[in-house]
Amino acid sequence: MRALIGAILIMTAGIGGATDATLLNQDFRRLASDDVVNLHDAYAGKVLLVVNTASKCGNTPQYDGLEKLHQQYGEKGLVVLGFPSNDFLGQEPGTEAEIQEFCRLTYSIKFPMFEKVTVKEGDAHPFYEQLAAAAGTYPTWNFHKYLIGRDGEMISEFNPRTQPYADDLVAAIEAALNN
Numbered sequence: 001m002r003a004l005i006g007a008i009l010i011m012t013a014g015i016g017g018a019t020d021a022t023l024l025n026q027d028f029r030r031l032a033s034d035d036v037v038n039l040h041d042a043y044a045g046k047v048l049l050v051v052n053t054a055s056k057c058g059n060t061p062q063y064d065g066l067e068k069l070h071q072q073y074g075e076k077g078l079v080v081l082g083f084p085s086n087d088f089l090g091q092e093p094g095t096e097a098e099i100q101e102f103c104r105l106t107y108s109i110k111f112p113m114f115e116k117v118t119v120k121e122g123d124a125h126p127f128y129e130q131l132a133a134a135a136g137t138y139p140t141w142n143f144h145k146y147l148i149g150r151d152g153e154m155i156s157e158f159n160p161r162t163q164p165y166a167d168d169l170v171a172a173i174e175a176a177l178n179n
Contacts, residue, residue: 022040023130023131023134023148023152023153023154024039024040024043024044024048024148024152025038025039025040026038026039026040026126026127027039028083028114028115028127029114029115030112030113030114030115031082031084031096031099031100031113031114031115031116032095032096032097032099032100037112037114039081039127040152043079043081044152045077045150046077046078046079046150047073047077047078047079047147047148047149047150047173047176047177048078048079048080048081048146048147048148049066049069049078049079049080049081049145049146049147049148049173050081050083050131050145050146050147050148051066051080051081051082051083051143051144051145051146052083052084052085052087052117052119052128052139052142052143052144053082053083053084053085053092053103053113053142053143054084054085054086054088054091054092054142054143055084055091055092055094055099055102055103056091056092056093057088057091057092057141057142057143059141059142059143059160059161060142060143062143062163062164063103063106063107063109064107064164065163065164065165066080066082066109066111066164067080067107067108067109067110067111068164068165069164069165069170069173070110070111071110073173073174073177076177077150077177078173078177079111079112080111080112081111081112081113081114082103082109082111082112082113082114083113083114083115083116083117083119083128084096084099084113084114084115084116084117085116085117085118085119085139085142086116087118087119087120087139088120088141088142091142092116092142096115096116099113099116100113119138119139119144120138120139121138124138131146131154131157134146134153134154135154135156135157136157137157139160140159140160141159141160142160143160144157144158144159144160145157145158145159145160145162145169146158147169147172147173147176149176149179150176150179155172155176156172158172
Protein backbone atom coordinates (compact mmCIF):
# COMPACT_ATOMS: atom_id res chain seq x y z
CA MET A 1 0.00 0.00 0.00
CA ARG A 2 2.82 2.43 0.90
CA ALA A 3 4.52 1.63 -2.40
CA LEU A 4 1.29 2.39 -4.27
CA ILE A 5 0.82 5.72 -2.44
CA GLY A 6 4.46 6.62 -3.07
CA ALA A 7 4.11 5.80 -6.76
CA ILE A 8 0.95 7.93 -6.98
CA LEU A 9 2.71 10.85 -5.28
CA ILE A 10 5.69 10.58 -7.62
CA MET A 11 3.41 10.39 -10.67
CA THR A 12 1.37 13.36 -9.44
CA ALA A 13 4.54 15.40 -8.88
CA GLY A 14 5.69 14.44 -12.35
CA ILE A 15 2.38 15.55 -13.85
CA GLY A 16 2.66 18.97 -12.22
CA GLY A 17 6.20 19.40 -13.49
CA ALA A 18 5.21 18.20 -16.95
CA THR A 19 2.39 20.73 -17.12
CA ASP A 20 4.78 23.60 -16.41
CA ALA A 21 7.37 22.26 -18.82
CA THR A 22 4.85 21.77 -21.62
CA LEU A 23 2.95 25.06 -21.39
CA LEU A 24 4.67 26.20 -24.58
CA ASN A 25 4.66 22.81 -26.30
CA GLN A 26 1.85 23.97 -28.57
CA ASP A 27 1.59 24.10 -32.34
CA PHE A 28 -0.06 27.10 -33.96
CA ARG A 29 -0.51 28.20 -37.51
CA ARG A 30 0.85 31.65 -38.29
CA LEU A 31 -1.91 34.14 -39.04
CA ALA A 32 -3.25 33.78 -42.60
CA SER A 33 -0.64 31.12 -43.38
CA ASP A 34 -0.17 27.37 -43.58
CA ASP A 35 3.13 27.60 -41.64
CA VAL A 36 2.92 25.82 -38.29
CA VAL A 37 5.09 26.92 -35.38
CA ASN A 38 5.76 25.06 -32.15
CA LEU A 39 5.94 27.79 -29.50
CA HIS A 40 8.52 25.93 -27.43
CA ASP A 41 10.81 25.26 -30.37
CA ALA A 42 10.52 28.79 -31.73
CA TYR A 43 10.66 30.77 -28.49
CA ALA A 44 12.53 28.66 -25.91
CA GLY A 45 14.59 30.90 -23.66
CA LYS A 46 12.57 34.01 -24.52
CA VAL A 47 10.27 36.08 -22.33
CA LEU A 48 6.81 35.97 -23.88
CA LEU A 49 3.89 38.36 -23.61
CA VAL A 50 0.85 36.43 -24.87
CA VAL A 51 -2.11 38.64 -25.80
CA ASN A 52 -5.57 37.85 -27.16
CA THR A 53 -6.30 40.60 -29.66
CA ALA A 54 -9.25 42.12 -31.54
CA SER A 55 -9.42 44.70 -34.32
CA LYS A 56 -12.70 46.39 -33.40
CA CYS A 57 -12.31 46.94 -29.66
CA GLY A 58 -11.77 50.00 -27.51
CA ASN A 59 -8.47 48.38 -26.53
CA THR A 60 -7.31 47.94 -30.14
CA PRO A 61 -4.95 50.97 -29.92
CA GLN A 62 -2.88 48.81 -27.53
CA TYR A 63 -1.46 47.22 -30.69
CA ASP A 64 0.75 50.29 -31.00
CA GLY A 65 2.26 49.88 -27.52
CA LEU A 66 2.61 46.12 -27.91
CA GLU A 67 4.60 46.60 -31.11
CA LYS A 68 6.79 49.21 -29.38
CA LEU A 69 7.45 46.80 -26.48
CA HIS A 70 8.34 44.08 -28.98
CA GLN A 71 10.77 46.42 -30.75
CA GLN A 72 12.27 48.00 -27.62
CA TYR A 73 12.87 44.77 -25.69
CA GLY A 74 13.20 42.29 -28.56
CA GLU A 75 16.99 42.27 -28.58
CA LYS A 76 16.93 41.51 -24.84
CA GLY A 77 14.65 38.51 -25.42
CA LEU A 78 11.03 39.69 -25.30
CA VAL A 79 8.59 38.38 -27.89
CA VAL A 80 4.98 39.55 -28.03
CA LEU A 81 2.66 36.84 -29.36
CA GLY A 82 -0.77 37.86 -30.66
CA PHE A 83 -3.77 35.54 -30.80
CA PRO A 84 -6.83 37.10 -32.45
CA SER A 85 -10.10 36.09 -30.84
CA ASN A 86 -13.72 36.88 -31.63
CA ASP A 87 -14.99 35.89 -28.17
CA PHE A 88 -16.02 39.26 -26.80
CA LEU A 89 -18.97 40.93 -28.53
CA GLY A 90 -17.75 39.79 -31.95
CA GLN A 91 -14.95 42.36 -32.01
CA GLU A 92 -12.71 40.26 -34.27
CA PRO A 93 -15.13 39.22 -37.03
CA GLY A 94 -12.70 39.33 -39.96
CA THR A 95 -10.91 36.55 -41.73
CA GLU A 96 -7.31 35.91 -40.83
CA ALA A 97 -6.19 37.67 -44.02
CA GLU A 98 -8.29 40.73 -43.07
CA ILE A 99 -6.87 40.72 -39.53
CA GLN A 100 -3.32 40.48 -40.86
CA GLU A 101 -3.86 43.34 -43.31
CA PHE A 102 -5.45 45.52 -40.61
CA CYS A 103 -2.57 44.88 -38.17
CA ARG A 104 0.13 45.58 -40.76
CA LEU A 105 -1.48 48.64 -42.36
CA THR A 106 -2.93 50.30 -39.26
CA TYR A 107 -0.32 49.49 -36.61
CA SER A 108 2.72 48.19 -38.56
CA ILE A 109 2.63 45.00 -36.49
CA LYS A 110 5.72 42.86 -36.86
CA PHE A 111 5.39 40.73 -33.73
CA PRO A 112 4.23 37.16 -34.40
CA MET A 113 0.48 36.74 -34.83
CA PHE A 114 -1.16 33.34 -34.88
CA GLU A 115 -4.41 31.72 -35.89
CA LYS A 116 -7.71 32.97 -34.53
CA VAL A 117 -8.53 31.09 -31.29
CA THR A 118 -11.17 30.88 -28.59
CA VAL A 119 -10.01 32.10 -25.17
CA LYS A 120 -13.17 32.19 -23.04
CA GLU A 121 -13.65 29.76 -20.21
CA GLY A 122 -15.63 26.71 -21.22
CA ASP A 123 -14.56 26.74 -24.86
CA ALA A 124 -10.94 27.92 -24.70
CA HIS A 125 -8.18 26.53 -26.90
CA PRO A 126 -6.04 24.09 -24.86
CA PHE A 127 -3.20 26.66 -24.76
CA TYR A 128 -5.50 29.21 -23.16
CA GLU A 129 -6.83 26.53 -20.79
CA GLN A 130 -3.24 25.99 -19.63
CA LEU A 131 -2.53 29.73 -19.42
CA ALA A 132 -5.67 30.23 -17.33
CA ALA A 133 -4.80 27.31 -15.06
CA ALA A 134 -1.28 28.66 -14.50
CA ALA A 135 -2.42 32.26 -13.94
CA GLY A 136 -5.66 31.53 -12.11
CA THR A 137 -7.83 33.44 -14.59
CA TYR A 138 -9.12 33.34 -18.14
CA PRO A 139 -9.18 36.43 -20.33
CA THR A 140 -12.12 38.60 -19.38
CA TRP A 141 -11.91 40.76 -22.50
CA ASN A 142 -9.69 41.49 -25.48
CA PHE A 143 -6.03 42.32 -24.81
CA HIS A 144 -5.61 40.22 -21.68
CA LYS A 145 -1.89 39.66 -21.20
CA TYR A 146 0.06 36.68 -19.86
CA LEU A 147 3.77 37.07 -19.13
CA ILE A 148 5.81 33.87 -19.44
CA GLY A 149 9.42 33.62 -18.29
CA ARG A 150 12.46 32.28 -20.11
CA ASP A 151 11.88 28.97 -18.33
CA GLY A 152 8.43 28.63 -19.93
CA GLU A 153 6.58 29.21 -16.67
CA MET A 154 3.86 31.74 -15.98
CA ILE A 155 5.08 34.90 -14.27
CA SER A 156 1.94 36.99 -14.14
CA GLU A 157 -1.20 38.06 -15.93
CA PHE A 158 -2.47 41.55 -16.64
CA ASN A 159 -6.05 42.57 -17.24
CA PRO A 160 -7.17 44.04 -20.56
CA ARG A 161 -7.12 47.60 -19.26
CA THR A 162 -3.42 47.37 -18.45
CA GLN A 163 -1.70 49.45 -21.11
CA PRO A 164 1.46 48.01 -22.67
CA TYR A 165 3.62 50.69 -21.01
CA ALA A 166 1.96 50.49 -17.59
CA ASP A 167 4.60 50.67 -14.85
CA ASP A 168 3.74 47.25 -13.38
CA LEU A 169 3.83 45.49 -16.76
CA VAL A 170 7.11 47.10 -17.83
CA ALA A 171 8.66 46.31 -14.43
CA ALA A 172 7.61 42.67 -14.73
CA ILE A 173 8.98 42.43 -18.28
CA GLU A 174 12.30 44.00 -17.25
CA ALA A 175 12.61 41.72 -14.22
CA ALA A 176 11.90 38.66 -16.39
CA LEU A 177 14.47 39.77 -18.96
CA ASN A 178 17.08 40.14 -16.22
CA ASN A 179 16.56 36.60 -14.91
